[in-house]
Amino acid sequence: MAAATTPTDPSDPTGPTGPDAQERPRGRLTVLAGPTAVGKGTIAAYVRTHFPGVWFSVSMTTRRPRPGEVDGVHYHFVDDAEFDRLVEAGEFLEYAVVHGAAKYGTPRGPVERVIREGRDALLEIDLQGARQVRETWPEALFVFLAPPSWDELVRRLVGRGTEDEAERERRLSTARAELAAQSEFDEVVVNDDVRRASEELVSLMRSGRAER
Numbered sequence: 001m002a003a004a005t006t007p008t009d010p011s012d013p014t015g016p017t018g019p020d021a022q023e024r025p026r027g028r029l030t031v032l033a034g035p036t037a038v039g040k041g042t043i044a045a046y047v048r049t050h051f052p053g054v055w056f057s058v059s060m061t062t063r064r065p066r067p068g069e070v071d072g073v074h075y076h077f078v079d080d081a082e083f084d085r086l087v088e089a090g091e092f093l094e095y096a097v098v099h100g101a102a103k104y105g106t107p108r109g110p111v112e113r114v115i116r117e118g119r120d121a122l123l124e125i126d127l128q129g130a131r132q133v134r135e136t137w138p139e140a141l142f143v144f145l146a147p148p149s150w151d152e153l154v155r156r157l158v159g160r161g162t163e164d165e166a167e168r169e170r171r172l173s174t175a176r177a178e179l180a181a182q183s184e185f186d187e188v189v190v191n192d193d194v195r196r197a198s199e200e201l202v203s204l205m206r207s208g209r210a211e212r
């Protein structure tokens with residue numbers, strides 16, 4: 001079999017141009033997790049805008065859309081029966097009930113395809129999901145997004161104002177447990193500034209390439 005002679009840039013979103021797809025370097029899967037309201041969504045939005053070469057998994061969820069959320073862009077919004085059917089069919093890379101409320105899951109097919117194509121993929125999921133991916137995809141990079149402090153985390157959680165008191169309490173108790181899990185991760189990025197933290201995340205995603 002002839003070796004590919006075309007130099008390839010693995011961060012090129014169009015993928016390598018070599019003649020044999022089998023010779024493409026696989027992309028890298030990065031899992032970003034962290035406590036609720038730490039700003040994962042904001043970081044994700046910044047990375048989407050400024051680093052279009054990074055592919056984002058779109059999760060399925062049974063929770064209702066918030067104002068401004070678009071089906072198929074922010075989440076695939078499905079009902080309980082459809083979610084359970086996909087679980088039965090083995091369609092999720094991981095899934096979890098988050099905050100004791102709605103179900104969330106990462107569709108397996110798109111992630112596997114993108115990695116095969118040599119692109120970098122990012123999952124923004126909760127800690128339970130990250131632990132499942134650690135079991136099935138240990139070569140992924142696990143990044144913990146941490147708040148600058150606990151007080152700041154509480155301020156952000158309350159400041160968002162989209163949840164009622166009981167929901168806030170549930171989320172805080174989840175956040176306490178999640179903060180304690182930092183040490184399970186390969187890297188910790190402190191979300192003190194959206195741009196700085198986003199750039200650090202992307203540079204971590206890319207730094208692993210040389211080791212492959």
Ligand code: 5GP
Pocket residue numbers: 034035036040059060063094095096098104105106124125126127128129130
């Ligand atoms: P929200 O409802 O605020 O969008 O997200 C709630 C939590 O669900 C966040 O911590 C988010 O990271 C997590 N989450 C979003 N998608 C997934 C997913 O596909 N799997 C898992 N395990 N958690 C997810």
